[in-house]
Amino acid sequence: MAQTRTATGARDASDARIGSAARVRGRIQGQGNLLVEGHVEGNVTLRGDLTIAEGATVTSEAISAQAVHIAGSLEGNVTASGAVRLASGARVRGDLQGSSIVIDDGARFSGKLDCEFDLPPELGGASQGEARGRASNVSGARR
Amino acid sequence: MPSNMSSVTVIGRTTRIHGRVTGAVDLEVQGYVEGEIAVGGDVTVDTQGLVGASVRGRNLLVRGAVRGDLVGDESVLLEAGARVVGDVRAPRVAIAPGALLRGYVQTGDVEATTPRASRTQAAARPVVVQPVARAAQPIQRAAAVPVATPARAQPVPVAVAPKPAPKAQVVAASRRPPPPVVPALRSAKGQIAKKKER
């Protein structure tokens, strides 16, 4: 999945890739997608998707992107507007927030998951306290 | 399926249990359990199952709704349709597409693979979370919740803040001495200075 449109100037101008030999320290910001195959230390803010490939390592206080797919290792918190997926080889430590979160069997993970949904009313329903900071979540919930 | 009644336990769809369920065998919940579940066998929370309890068992399979912590001696699998608010701990944890979880997750091997000073967080977690339970909020639930299992309260509410903070501080304290280590980080208020040396 990685190799496409890298060397050619034809690639989507907003896409980026940090190759396996590369090491980046500092903040990364972008409009498009980012594929990390190498090593990144620093915060990442993307409009597009972030993929942390197998073998890649990312250390970051804060990552925000659309969809986030992790097959490598990550230490840091993720805030995704889209889906977050940890593949089975992933090693992740940090909190994850996304529209949906999938952890494949075999992934190693330690952290908090934050997903917007309501429990059935029998179990307390929306439990607004848990949705703190995201009013949109609670708006439709019973109270 | 279970024709040998004595070894299979099923909490049927219209059955509600308030209390503790313990034992050495498997358990299937299609109904409602509030309180605590701790068995030596596998626990299945079916699609219609509603569990307001901490659940401990060998392998936990959840397709229904749970408010409470899930601890699997071997695994915890959340399948499509699962809705869980609580912490999940097991050597193997899998969350399938369509399953929803709010809470901390800890897989068995994580500690071993990331030996870092901030590991103490793990221990701190439950402690951080519980005192925060806001008594004011879950009023609607009060009627249905006579047995107050503390861990179930609201595992998540305030967790966002506590976590990064201690982490950053620990790191900052230990790694800070030569202040301007990384020029590129000036905008990050030293937080990402928690780089690891390789």
Next chain:
Amino acid sequence: MASTVIGAGITIEGEIATDEDIVVAGTVRGKLTAKDSVTIEHGATVEADVVGGSLVVGGALTGNVTAQERVDLQSGARVIGNVKAARVTIADGAQFKGSVDMDV
């Protein structure tokens, strides 16, 4: 097959309520309420007040029993408590200590 089965090896301490039937082969302490039949199997231990549509006891039961229709204490049953039901049978070989009220 009953909708709810408390198997041998399971202990429930608390309240159980169901709109259907229930079979207990394990241990229940607290309170047990069913709209349909309640079966306490041989080997089961129930220390609870039991309310049901009907009740069959083959195991050990300590507690007061109320059934809409009937209560049958089978041979081998050990029951301590008061029984209230329209019809009550106590089989030869059942142990029973308590009062019977068939006034319902």
